[in-house]
Amino acid sequence: MATSEVxxxxxxxxxxxxxxxxxxxxxxxKSVTEKITRIVLTPxxxxxxxxxxxxxxxxxxxxxxxxxxxxxxxxxxxxxxxPVAWGFAIINFVWWIGxxxxxxxxxxxxxxxxxxxRNAISRFAEAMTIFAVVCAxxxxxxxxxxxxxxxxxxxxxxxxxxxxxxxxxxIWDVFAVSTYATIxxxxxxxxxxxxxxxxxxxxxxxxxxxxxxxxxxxxxxxVRHWMRYxxxxxxxxxxxxxxxxxxxxxxxxxxxxxxxxxWHTTIFPPYFVAGAIYSGFAMVLTLAIPLRKFYxxxxxxxxxxxxNMGKVMLATGFIVAYGYGMExxxxxxxxxxxxxxxxxxxMFGPMGWSYWVLVTCNLAIPxxxxxxxxxxxxIAYMFFLSIVxxxxxxxxxxxxxxxxxxxxxxPSSWGTYRATKWDYMTFVGTLGLFTFLFLLFVRVLPxxxxxxxxxxxxxxxxxxxxxxxxxx
Amino acid sequence: MPPREGTYGLLAEFDxxxxxxxxxxxxxxxxxxxxxxxxxxxxxxxxxxxxxxRNKVPLLTLVGGLMGGAAMFSLEVWISVxxxxxxIAGRPTYSWPAFIVPAYEWTILFAGLSAAxxxxxxNGLPALYHPLFNAPNFRDGATTDKFxxxxxxxxxxxxxxxxxxxxxxxxxxxxxxxxx
Numbered sequence: 001m002a003t004s005e006v007x008x009x010x011x012x013x014x015x016x017x018x019x020x021x022x023x024x025x026x027x028x029x030k031s032v033t034e035k036i037t038r039i040v041l042t043p044x045x046x047x048x049x050x051x052x053x054x055x056x057x058x059x060x061x062x063x064x065x066x067x068x069x070x071x072x073x074x075x076x077x078x079x080x081x082x083p084v085a086w087g088f089a090i091i092n093f094v095w096w097i098g099x100x101x102x103x104x105x106x107x108x109x110x111x112x113x114x115x116x117x118r119n120a121i122s123r124f125a126e127a128m129t130i131f132a133v134v135c136a137x138x139x140x141x142x143x144x145x146x147x148x149x150x151x152x153x154x155x156x157x158x159x160x161x162x163x164x165x166x167x168x169x170x171i172w173d174v175f176a177v178s179t180y181a182t183i184x185x186x187x188x189x190x191x192x193x194x195x196x197x198x199x200x201x202x203x204x205x206x207x208x209x210x211x212x213x214x215x216x217x218x219x220x221x222x223v224r225h226w227m228r229y230x231x232x233x234x235x236x237x238x239x240x241x242x243x244x245x246x247x248x249x250x251x252x253x254x255x256x257x258x259x260x261x262x263w264h265t266t267i268f269p270p271y272f273v274a275g276a277i278y279s280g281f282a283m284v285l286t287l288a289i290p291l292r293k294f295y296x297x298x299x300x301x302x303x304x305x306x307x308n309m310g311k312v313m314l315a316t317g318f319i320v321a322y323g324y325g326m327e328x329x330x331x332x333x334x335x336x337x338x339x340x341x342x343x344x345x346x347m348f349g350p351m352g353w354s355y356w357v358l359v360t361c362n363l364a365i366p367x368x369x370x371x372x373x374x375x376x377x378x379i380a381y382m383f384f385l386s387i388v389x390x391x392x393x394x395x396x397x398x399x400x401x402x403x404x405x406x407x408x409x410x411p412s413s414w415g416t417y418r419a420t421k422w423d424y425m426t427f428v429g430t431l432g433l434f435t436f437l438f439l440l441f442v443r444v445l446p447x448x449x450x451x452x453x454x455x456x457x458x459x460x461x462x463x464x465x466x467x468x469x470x471x472x
Numbered sequence: 473m474p475p476r477e478g479t480y481g482l483l484a485e486f487d488x489x490x491x492x493x494x495x496x497x498x499x500x501x502x503x504x505x506x507x508x509x510x511x512x513x514x515x516x517x518x519x520x521x522x523x524x525x526r527n528k529v530p531l532l533t534l535v536g537g538l539m540g541g542a543a544m545f546s547l548e549v550w551i552s553v554x555x556x557x558x559x560i561a562g563r564p565t566y567s568w569p570a571f572i573v574p575a576y577e578w579t580i581l582f583a584g585l586s587a588a589x590x591x592x593x594x595n596g597l598p599a600l601y602h603p604l605f606n607a608p609n610f611r612d613g614a615t616t617d618k619f620x621x622x623x624x625x626x627x628x629x630x631x632x633x634x635x636x637x638x639x640x641x642x643x644x645x646x647x648x649x650x651x652x
Contacts, residue, residue: 028617029512029616029617030616030617033512033616033617155547155551161555161556162556163551163552163555163556164551165558166548166551166552166570166571166574167552167567167570169573171574172573172574172577175544175573175574175577175578176573176577179577179578179580179581182581182584182585183580183581183584186584186585186588187584187588190588190591190592193597194513194615197615198512198615198616200615201611201612201614201615201616202615202616217592217597217598217599218597218598218599218600218601218602219597219615220510220602220604220605220610220614221510221511221512221614221615222508222509222510222595223508223509223510223511223514223515223518223519223522223524224508224519224522224524224527224595225595225597226511226513226514226515226519227514227516227519227524227527228527228529228591228594228595229514229591229595230514230516231527231529231530231591232529232533232587232588232590232591235529235530235533235583235584235587236584236587236588239533239537239580239583239584239587240580240584242576242580243577243580243584246573246576246577246580250573253573451512451513451514452513454512454513455513455514459488460489460513462489462490462493462515462517
């Protein structure tokens with residue numbers, strides 16, 4: 001984008017590139033370490049943290065209530081019925097998993113592309129991934145009806161001599177999501193080990209020293225260790241990249257393999273993956289903007305990050321737009337009566353409003369405004385936009401699940417869908433659980449990877465050696 | 473490692489990665505073999521300076537991944553063809569394209585776990601104790617902003633006074649003796 005739009009005297013701009021700096025000026029190894037560890041190692045927890053923590057915790061209790069009642073009564077308390085047997089649970093599952101994908105994209109794909117700017121946001125984006133997967137993974141489990149028998153989905157030698165059906169995308173999901181959760185946790189933890197070493201060496205209280213000492217596994221920063229560590233990180237990134245693409249692909253197969261109009265389409269895998277990254281980046285913004293303000297991290301999470309995330313959202317948003325366009329095109333081009341009716345019903349049927357909410361939130365608002373750099377670096381606007389896109393992406397899944405199911409081939413089997421209060425409580429409850437877990441993470445673990453930030457600092461440049469400039 | 477007595481090595485502290493790399497390169501050239509550098513972030517040049525070029529993490533990852541993929545694919549074939557064959561409209565029991573997805577996921581799962589735990593194992597971690605943490609300045613700097621070179625007592629060239637004089641020649645901030 002044109003540099004002239006921005007004031008040249010702005011200290012946040014690197015005069016040599018005309019881009020926003022990845023790290024604010026005047027930071028040193030010590031100041032960066034100090035800034036990041038102080039957030040965790042301070043004995044005083046900010047009041048605002050307690051307020052949000054109790055809100056998150058309170059909402060998590062709502063989830064507990066809703067799930068307890070569900071276990072006692074059964075899935076009948078939800079709005080699901082024939083023909084819409086997949087309601088909020090599947091919408092929320094896909095929405096949460098999608099949010100998680102941006103974390104993996106930032107930590108893995110951008111690492112492989114050597115995008116130095118990602119370093120500051122990678123840790124909490126990964127944490128976001130894990131907590132989003134926690135929320136997501138719960139939904140299929142509680143949707144199976146008898147969640148205490150969920151282990152039946154795994155192949156194990158049982159006395160019933162029954163084995164899973166490996167031709168079903170739902171069983172593929174079990175393997176995709178469980179692998180995704182495991183690899184995300186491992187990647188996140190391994191990435192944190194050196195930073196836990198820093199925490200161990202800077203902690204004051206006996207308990208903190210002991211806990212960080214234990215979890216840092218005795219990390220001492222030997223360069224031999226670092227080299228193996230770097231290799232392992234790169235390999236994990238290289239493995240997480242095809243993994244993240246496969247996870248949402250497999251989830252889209254849950255729909256695309258069925259014969260239902262509106263589901264049975266080959267555009268689903270790429271369109272689901274792009275949508276996942278789109279909503280995931282929106283969620284990273286939703287988290288990053290208040291965090292950097294609250295903990296004064298503007299020097300580490302700079303306008304550059306917000307700007308770049310805006311660009312990624314613009315790109316993925318257009319892939320999503322292409323997906324929507326292709327659905328409409330195929331409804332016409334397939335010359336299938338059912339496809340054409342499905343599309344008409346989706347737009348103008350009794351639940352057509354949800355389609356237009358989606359179009360407004362995912363296309364009309366973001367894809368027109370994200371072109372403007374002034375808006376991309378306007379923090380308040382980006383925060384607003386992130387909420388808009390998250391809403392839009394939730395409605396996208398609502399549209400896919402509900403408006404395809406409620407009026408299928410046979411008019412005599414048509415019905416409608418109305419979520420009950422238990423559906424809403426479960427959904428709002430997972431938002432609470434997510435907030436709760438995320439705030440715990442921010443309080444006890446270093447939310448910005450210190451060792452990766454150190455590599456970006458000017459002091460890390462070795463003289464008489466042409467090293468790639470940080471972040472470019 | 474069995475418990476030892478006496479000196480583990482000599483630890484020289486530097487302010488910048490450049491100073492550390494110069495010292496490490498020189499020490500390696502002068503015939504030191506039992507030496508290591510400690511840095512707060514990965515410094516590739518320091519690893520090269522002490523002659524550490526390759527590691528076995530990629531091999532472990534490859535083996536782990538192949539084993540994971542093979543294990544899942546065989547499990548699927550055994551279940552679907554032998555243990556629990558389902559005849560659904562006469563479709564073949566050995567429907568391998570459908571088996572690719574879980575096998576693919578397990579390839580990644582086992583490769584990833586092998587990379588992570590293999591790296592830790594090769595590094596000898598977790599380690600509950602290491603003599604370096606006895607050095608008064610090590611914990612202050614090694615994980616924050618200082619760069620260390622350690623000449624270990626196990627090196628045949630090691631002599632406490634000689635080695636100390638040798639390290640001081642690099643003009644470090646300090647040289648301290650590390651006890652076991």
